[in-house]
Amino acid sequence: AQSVTQPDARVTVSEGASLQLRCKYSYSATPYLFWYVQYPRQGLQMLLKYYSGDPVVQGVNGFxxxxxxxxxxxxxxxxxxxWSDSAVYFCAVSVDLPGTGSNRLTFGKGTKFSLIP
Amino acid sequence: NAGVIQTPRHKVTGKGQEATLWCEPISGHSAVFWYRQTIVQGLEFLTYFRNQAPIDDSGMPKERFSAQMPNQSHSTLKIQSTQPQDSAVYLCASSPDWGASAETLYFGSGTRLTVL
Incomplete structure (x- = not known):
């Protein structure tokens, strides 16, 4: 089955430390891949996306x-x-679904990132 | 550019009542998506339109949910006979071009629906 998995529901680190948020996908073809961020009481904003080329992609705010x-x-x-990076981060994938004309965007359940006070 | 506008921001309905949620996409954007967000299920895809045509409604609960896009400037999500389990934040997003390539989705701030 096609799926997007973010195995960590919560991640907490100290200010100035490095961050890694994990995302795994299960699709037969290479999908478009995205990371979105949701700050408290706001809609989602795209951080970066990948489809082909250099496997390391740069996004906004140093991500x-x-x-x-x-x-x-x-x-x-x-x-x-x-501190301003505290938010919920979503991995998302888009893949063509054969025979449907659809390439909907499917999100993982998100990882809530916060800093140790 | 005001972004994607969703109205109302908050809606409270009684069980069995109807709720209509509105979305105004960014001008010139050809694709509109609807998602439902809850703590338990996360972000669930509901449906999307491209150039006002429905493309994929596979995420829509079959019996009480419907979505329309009568013109390029707005889309509605209607929930008939609302139930407490429909309580969620409903997010609308638009994209300038969602065809062969997947472009950025721009999200509204959502409508928080509470069914008592």
């Missing part, structure tokens, strides 16, 4: 993500986090 075809993963990273 980057690395695609691994062998591992079916698209992990998000940031070298040094700040």
């Amino acid at each position: 980057e993500a690395e695609f691994s075809k062998s591992d079916s993963s698209f992990h998000l990273r940031k070298a040094s986090v700040h």
Whole structure:
């Protein structure tokens, strides 16, 4: 079955530490891959996306993500986090569904990231 | 650019009543998506339109939910006979081009539906 998995419901680190949020997908073809962020009481905003080319893609605010075809993963990273990075992060995939004309965007359940006070 | 506008921000209905949620996509965007967000289920895809045509409604509960896009400037999500389990934040998003390539989705702030 096609799926997007974010295995960590919550991640907590200290300010200035590095961050990695994990995402695994299960699709027969290489999908479009995205990371979105949702700040409290706001809608979602896209951080970055990948389809082809360099497996490491740069996004806004110092975020980057690395695609691994062998591992079916698209992990998000940031070298040094700040309080303003506290949010819920969603991995999402879009893939053509044969015979339907649809390439809907499917989200993982999200990882809530916060800093240790 | 005001972004994607969703109205109302909050809606409270009694069990069995009807709820209509409105979405105004960003001008010029050709695709509109609807999602439902809850703590337990996360972000659930409901349906999407491309150039006002329904493309995929596989996420819509069959009996009480319906979505329309009568013109390029707005879409509605209607829930008949609302039930407490329909309580959620309903998010609308639009995209400038969602065809062969997957472009950015721009989300509204959502409508929080509470069914008593």
